[in-house]
Amino acid sequence: MPFSKEFFIIDAHGFLHRNYHALPKLRTSKGEEAGALYGFVNWLIRFLKDKKPHYAAVCFDSKGPTFRHELYPDYKANRPKADEELVSQLKTARDLVSAMGFKIAALPGAEADDLMATLAALGKKSGKDVVIVTSDKDIYQVAGGGVKIWSGAAKEEYKAEEVCLSKFNVSCAYMRDYLSIVGDASDNIPGAEGIGPKTAAELINKFGHIADIYKAAEAGDAAIKPGVIKKLLAAKESVLLSEKLVTLKDDLPLGLSFEDFAVKNPLESELEIFANRFEFKNLLLQNNER
Template sequence: MIASALIVDGTAVAYRAFYAVQGLSTRDHQPTNALFGFVRMLRQLEARWRPERLVATFDGGSPAHRLEKCPAYKAQRAPMPDDLRSQLALIDEYLDVAGIPRILLPHQEADDVMATLADRAARAGAVVRLATSDKDLMQLVDDRVRLIPPTKTDEELDVAGVAAKTGVRPDQIVDWLALIGDVADNIPGVSGIGPKTAAKLLARFGSLAECFARADEIDSDSLRAKLLAGRAVAELNVQLMTLDKAVPGVPDWADVPAPAPDAARLKAFFEKYELHRFAAEAAGGAPAAPAPKPPPARPAQDQLSLF
């Protein structure tokens, strides 16, 4: 049985690495800042948690079912910077020589792929850690699934941690997000209801459905009116924010291989892109330095930041 698994939001880590490390390129002017930061973050995570399985997932575009329900879903996001886009192939090449499985499926978001993998790994008996800063994935946390931020390798969010951060249980996260919305995904919430009010409603009634069914028990006329006026918005948001745990094309957990790095290819890869410290490490030198902290104002791909 595989006892531990680490599933990484590769797209988010690439964005964070790109903004955290500035001005790094080869003599031929190929940017390598995102590659450098990506490698360092993954190595720090792997060194801290020592997973038996490590998988990197990447966004393949928004699923049709979300776009059909909400054409404006993520429509406000700026295109990926050219200097970052030019490094995606380098990151793929690194994952190949490092022997780390990579999953990118057309028209599937990394969050849903992570949800599918986490569910399968947990059912197989593994303790699963998801390296992400996205609040959406808090809905997956249970006694076997935890969240860790890519840049704070010692922090781990369990069931109690989710409640401390948000005021609600993991199984209430979708309803909580449905009420408050998600600016990063261009999903509006119920007008006039913020995180604390949403948490209080769910603490009292237990679920979004019960909030609406027992709205007459809400003492505040103003709050009751806001809630009922936003019912259609909130119910649509539940559909948009519920992660898919059965994404087609995601491999069975038993078929996910263990990391199998090729030291010689790693050394040649790092030398090719002039990452000399990593090349020395691949040849048996000192370990990489701690992962850099990205600017707090620029979370990965403008996600709703968890940490």
């Protein structure tokens, strides 16, 4: 099987968090928690075997506040502190993924979503078909035009516009407008109080972007119900703030070229250390599968 021509951009934190909370607890014989790592490593091994990627980036969040916290101190303030057992695996994952031959993308003050958006722009500029491997709905705002979304499930196809339309009833080009209005409880993004997904989609499909919706609302457009106009006007400051919070940055200064993301041969001596520490026998077999 020839190498894949796509540029894969992988949401590491998405996988690790999902594995940690969904899979049964897994500990080594010495008592070290390894469940999240085990699930992610198994997926990466299957990914290497099935897709044979030539180019791939694995994106990680970095510790500390972001520009979104500066704009809105309550950003993600509703989230409980991560379990220390998960935090330790997140730290280890970077070195383990590097040893497997992948290039890590991380930047202080940057979230993985912004890294993925920046790398998608880099991939498009380099003439590649971009596949972002994530379950995060925010990333749909950069989908389309050569950028596809994939959940990572072997039997699922790459998707973009059709999924955004079926899930949210708006096209990818209007995803940031949709999120600005409905908000996002998981990130503590306020949106417009009292306006739900159905009404948000109707407004977008009728008028377009946030600026156009507010132009119509402030003019008292008869196509908008008076109650909705009232809610929009009351929430304008909140919606405009939310728009800044949900908009992904696609121009982060990574200091890397596209060729830096060529998948390399694994570092067998380092993989052996990880395999012995976490008792991942299949990790040592990965080189034979590529």
